[in-house]
Amino acid sequence: GAVVSQHPSRVICKSGTSVKIECRSLDFQATTMFWYRQFPKQSLMLMATSNEGSKATYEQGVEKDKFLINHASLTLSTLTVTSAHPEDSSFYICSARDPGGISQQYFGPGTRLTVT
Amino acid sequence: GENVEQHPSTLSVQEGDSAVIKCTYSDSASNYFPWYKQELGKRPQLIIDIRSNVGEKKDQRIAVTLNKTAKHFSLHITETQPEDSAVYFCAARSDTGRRALTFGSGTRLQVQP
Numbered sequence: 001g002a003v004v005s006q007h008p009s010r011v012i013c014k015s016g017t018s019v020k021i022e023c024r025s026l027d028f029q030a031t032t033m034f035w036y037r038q039f040p041k042q043s044l045m046l047m048a049t050s051n052e053g054s055k056a057t058y059e060q061g062v063e064k065d066k067f068l069i070n071h072a073s074l075t076l077s078t079l080t081v082t083s084a085h086p087e088d089s090s091f092y093i094c095s096a097r098d099p100g101g102i103s104q105q106y107f108g109p110g111t112r113l114t115v116t
Numbered sequence: 117g118e119n120v121e122q123h124p125s126t127l128s129v130q131e132g133d134s135a136v137i138k139c140t141y142s143d144s145a146s147n148y149f150p151w152y153k154q155e156l157g158k159r160p161q162l163i164i165d166i167r168s169n170v171g172e173k174k175d176q177r178i179a180v181t182l183n184k185t186a187k188h189f190s191l192h193i194t195e196t197q198p199e200d201s202a203v204y205f206c207a208a209r210s211d212t213g214r215r216a217l218t219f220g221s222g223t224r225l226q227v228q229p
Contacts, residue, residue, distance in 0.1 A: 032214075032215070034216050034217075042221075042222070043205060043219045043220065043221050043222050044160070044205070044217075044219045045219075046216050046217070046218070049214045049216055057214060091157075093159060093160075095217075097215065104150070104162060104165070105150075105217060107159040107160050108159060109158070109159050110157075110158070110159050112157070
């Protein structure tokens with residue numbers, strides 16, 4: 001199947017700093033990528049839909065000024081957590097749809113963010 | 117928007133028994149229903165999916181059934197093995213709008229050897 005990579009896999013940062021997470025589709029072009037957040041023992045919650053060449057669409061309750069999304073190319077979307085706080089500590093997972101495929105979304109390996 | 121409910125939240129079975137996980141969805145426009153298996157700290161892995169024009173799909177020990185009228189879909193695992201132990205998520209998506217997956221709350225399956 002298609003491959004989606006995510007970097008870094010783990011990051012620890014201090015409260016008040018910003019962290020950038022990269023999501024790449026390695027063998028297909030993704031006009032749309034999705035960012036999910038998963039707290040321990042909970043489900044994946046959609047944060048935003050990242051659209052290549054246009055603004056991201058954020059889900060209700062997700063602060064767009066805090067979670068900056070950039071989708072500058074067909075293979076790369078970035079999520080920047082600005083002014084991180086301990087409550088932002090979570091598992092962040094991106095996914096991408098292969099427009100050439102029928103339905104499947106491919107998930108990145110996730111990024112474990114810990115804010116101290 | 118879409119709302120997906122999943123039951124049970126935990127399920128413990130003996131090795132060799134069957135396991136059934138059920139989900140309901142709210143958006144009649146949803147037409148794609150995947151099931152994912154997630155191990156601790158890992159990405160969700162697609163194990164089976166079904167589209168709304170099909171009522172049942174089977175892949176070896178795993179099957180999914182869909183009742184579009186009742187907006188129910190279920191995952192069936194037969195002859196369970198200890199390595200089936202994981203968290204399973206159902207999801208739903210339509211081909212209109214943002215086309216993002218909406219996930220159920222998850223089921224922690226424990227297969228006792």
